[in-house]
Amino acid sequence: MNASTMPPRDIALALVVILVWGFNFVAIKWGLHGVPPLLLCALRFLATVFPAIFFVKRPRVPARDIVLYGLSWAVVQFGFLFSAIQVGMPAGLASVVLQIQAFFTLLFAAGMLGERWQSTQLAGLLVAIGGLWLIGSAHGQSMPLPGFLMTLAAAVGWAFSNVVVRRMTQRVPSVDMLAFVVWASLVPLAVFAPLSFVVEGPARVLPALQRLDLTSVLCVLYLAYAATIVGYGLWTWLLKRYPANSVAPFSLLVPWVGLLCAALLLDERLLAQQWAGSLLLMSGLVLNVFGGRLIARLRARVA
Template sequence: MPLADLLQALAIVLVWGVNFVVIKWGVAGVPPLLLGALRFCLVVFPAVFFVRRPALPWRYLAFYGLAVGVGQFGCLFSAIKLGMPAGLASVVLQSQAFFTLLLARAFLGERWRASQLLGLLLALSGLALIGVGKGGNMSAVGFGLTIAAATCWAVSNIVVRQIGRAGHKVEPLGLVVWSSLVPPIPFLLLSWWLEGGERILPALRHFDLQSLFAVAYLAFLGTMLGYGLWSRLLARHAAAKVAPFSLLVPVVGLLASHLLLGESLTDLQLLGSGLLMAGLLVGVFGARLLASVLPGGVRRV
């Protein structure tokens, strides 16, 4: 990979890792569901006028927008507001890779490699340790909502796989921009219902620079710049070379939350995070390592 592309990949990792700290800043001044609505409004306008609509039926755009927009980010923003540490959220959210395996097996009939099964067991053990770990200001509802966010991310991954199976070309940036037309209205309705006008109206009246920065960062840097550069790298290089960079996102998330928010992990949370990341590494690289040492290759189960 050329140096310029390597620097772009690392820039994406930095932007997406710091993203969790910015969410923490954002929900401090804006109710989480309202924050989600504002984020997706800025993603859509004016980008929808410059990014070509992907050649997909509207049902795929709607399903993807609801899963990754309302589901993933609604749960994630609410989780961080309700006591999930930002750094720990960046780690737990990566469990989406294993929820994707489970859903792909259940709904698409995909088979697992032995390395993926081992990675799944390691990750589940890590999640269990994080869940029972005390301290670090982590709430049970925050942890549960982060798991829900990871599950919704996994659902969106299944939608993308189904798009490919149906013979359609997946255009990541176009998919992100045009599916972002879907979340604002559900977000606004949910915000009015669950957060109420007594929280929404004061937040809008006292919308300060920190809130403006958070919304702009999440929309323009975290989404438009991040997914734009990511799509460019995927177009220029094999997915196997690009995808592993995403494993660095929770590392940056943990460091950024420690430096900027003063967060720290308990021993159990640290051990659980290590097991979850080990599971991700085994899931991504295990098949290649086993294939290099086993003459018969890697079997699927």
């Protein structure tokens, strides 16, 4: 079954996830106005864990997988992403650059799972690298280089977590992924809470907690419940009902929603060079997702 044969209700659910995840970058930006990044991460996962953990059973997977996923998916990805936006990385552009995780995933999968690259995936990687080069070479104009590099580091964390999940589900196909996400959220909570006090310091953390306003609270709740619980819950539900190659292409819409939301709500404007780089990067992703199938269809027609 492919996306064209999915019922309208399930296509609508997939689009809900895309909208939720695309707006996520604006919510991060708003949340950072009054809360330092590591503390915002801690609050996000505090809200993700409680009270949900009292209603979902611990998944029957090795503790090592829960810890590895929590460290890579949450600590590395969101720690660097929130910090990148804090130092000036445009939220919309971050939503684009973060998608390079697809190619980091291929690299990790080749090294850890022995998966082989296809020629179209390699071609897509080269196109995407060209896009990253264009985006990165524009630093100092409307994007700080540290923010760009931290966003790349966030993509590495996301990619490693993808391979952790892939390897785990090969061993335990029936794992409840929503429960897995909730329990794995204990890891970043345990890391970010003390790390915020050490790195950001009580002089920043305590006043931020005392001055939490409605905007900050709503952003934390959005990041915890909409982006994490609802987003991942619907996404994993769709992945269980349909082949991954029918669901995954919807994620290509996330950066475009992110760019649109950032332009409308944050008044972000990309330079022409950044737009060109974004288009190249996304073209590389499209080639990675659809290239193999297009070549297979052409060969079938020729035969």
